[in-house]
Amino acid sequence: MTVLVLGGAGYIGSHTVDRLVEKGFDVAVVDNLVTGHKAAINSKARFYYGDVRDTSFLEQVFTTEKIDSVVHFAAFSVVPESMRVPLKYFDNNTAGMINLLEVMERHNVKQIVFSSTAATYGEPKQIPIKETDPQVPTNPYGESKLAMEKIMHWADLASGIKFVALRYFNVAGAKADGSIGEDHHPETHLVPIILQVAAGERTELKIFGADYPTKDGTNVRDYVHVVDLADAHILALAYLAKGNDSDAFNLGSATGFSNQEILEAARKVTGQPIPATMAPRRPGDPATLIAASDKARQTLGWQPQYDNIEDIIRTAWNWKQGHPQGYGEGAK
Ligand code: NAD
Ligand code: UDP
Incomplete structure (x- = not known):
């Protein structure tokens, strides 16, 4: 099974690529290295340097590879920056998702696991937060991700692209052998x-x-270890491969x-x-x-x-x- 990981050079993406390779998946990575690192990508994965918003680039990747499923990490995720430059977030995150889904439609790829976030809930009405609780983001980053969830919902109804939205809470840690880890510039976490x-x-x-x-x-x-988070993506791929319906899941402890x-x-x-x-x-x-x-x-x-x-x-x-x-x- 070939999995395309968009944003696979980033912190969570690189740990997920690593786990996918360890578990025997065939992996291709798309990343424009805007915040990621080529050195973080497991050497057994094929790397395509480019932007999710670049239609002809993405078309080329989907033509070259026989992709079964997509895992989508590629996004900007710094909340204070999103308050200053919201359009940058809607462009990269939300418009990027539209481009990706259009290319998936054209290539008949029907499964996507997506990095969503606790930021889609905004100020919680109750603790612990359930998946069915209201999603009222308090910043453009959360809004851009909520819009991506909603776009996937309508694309599913129209063209049967099934999705799992994984709403991460706080992510920390690194692979136990210390070979890959978190490296953001500037660091905000x-x-x-x-x-x-x-x-x-x-x-x-x-x-x-x-x-x-x-x-x-x-x-x-609420903190989750990055390798546990990576494993949740592999379980979500299995969930979709079994023909289950689209759904959203919180990932916290x-x-x-x-x-x-x-x-x-x-x-x-x-x-x-x-x-x-x-x-x-x-x-x-x-x-x-x-x-x-x-x-x-x-x-x-x-x-x-x-x-x-x-x-x-x-x-x-x-x-x-x-x-x-x-x-x-x-x-x-
Ligand atoms: P990251 O910045 O380390 O990784 C994102 C990767 O996507 C980078 O490698 C970057 O170069 C790439 N990228 C961004 N825009 C791109 C584009 N247009 N085309 C191609 N590649 C692009 O971030 P991370 O901490 O690994 O987070 C990954 C995902 O998880 C993000 O979508 C983020 O919103 C979500 N998330 C992260 C956290 C957290 O605590 N780190 C919490 C909740 C949700
Ligand atoms: N935080 C802090 N000092 C810092 C960075 C973060 O006190 O230099 C706090 C931040 O205000 C929040 C918590 O640490 O209460 C977690 O922030 P982070 O940015 O790591 O993740 P978030 O919860 O925003 O996703």
Whole structure:
């Protein structure tokens, strides 16, 4: 079975490509390396350098490869940037999806697994968040992803392209052997920023907001290890291959950790003091995001292997220590 992974040079995409190869899938990757790294792609996957929005490029890939299913990670995902330049997000994410689905229609490819996000829910009405809860994004990034979910729904009704939307909560960690990991420029996510401080690359962590209605006043988030997340994509491909209907699944651990707790866990794992100061709230941050993800467990058979936040952080630290410069300058 040949799987085309769009965005397979990125953080989550590269771990998924790696797991697909390990499990014997034939894998092709499309990526324009805007945030990804060629060095992150498993060498057994075929790599096509290009943009999802480029119709003739994508046509060429679908003509060259005999694609059975698509896994779509290629997107921009930095919330504050999306507030400043929303059209960049609707162009890359939402218009990219339209182009992809049109090419899939023309080549009769009928299955897609899609990276959605907790950001499609916006400010939750209840915790834990269920898949059936209202989706009211509070930023253009979440809106661009919700639009992609809706577009897939209508494309399914019209041309039978079945989809699984996986709504990730917080993702962290790296492959256990430390060979691939997270490397974003600039880095915006909490765990890799904390580890940059631990490694002496930053002087301190700024914790955005200490006055939320949570256990210690800092935001609470639900973390999943990136390899467990990758495995959920493989289960979603199997779900679609069995002829099941389109659906959406939350991917979380059902356990929340506050930003302060993540900091404490990282101090323990790294043995470093990791100085931190309290800073104003980051606009658009809900107080608490925790997923109800029993649906993914029951329907897809998802069984995350990492259930301990220190173990998750330890894998990220292992990657960081082995790759102080990430994939390195010019390693695109
Ligand atoms: P990433 O930036 O590391 O990976 C995205 C990849 O897509 C990169 O390799 C980039 O070069 C590529 N890309 C982007 N636009 C492209 C285009 N037009 N054509 C071809 N390639 C393109 O991001 P990530 O953290 O791995 O996230 C992957 C997906 O998961 C994203 O869609 C994101 O919205 C979603 N997501 C991530 C998180 C998280 O915590 N990291 C949480 C929820 C959802
Ligand atoms: N955060 C923080 N300092 C940072 C980066 C992030 O306090 O330098 C907080 C952020 O405000 C949020 C949590 O860490 O409460 C997780 O943020 P991240 O960007 O990692 O993921 P998000 O929850 O936005 O998807």
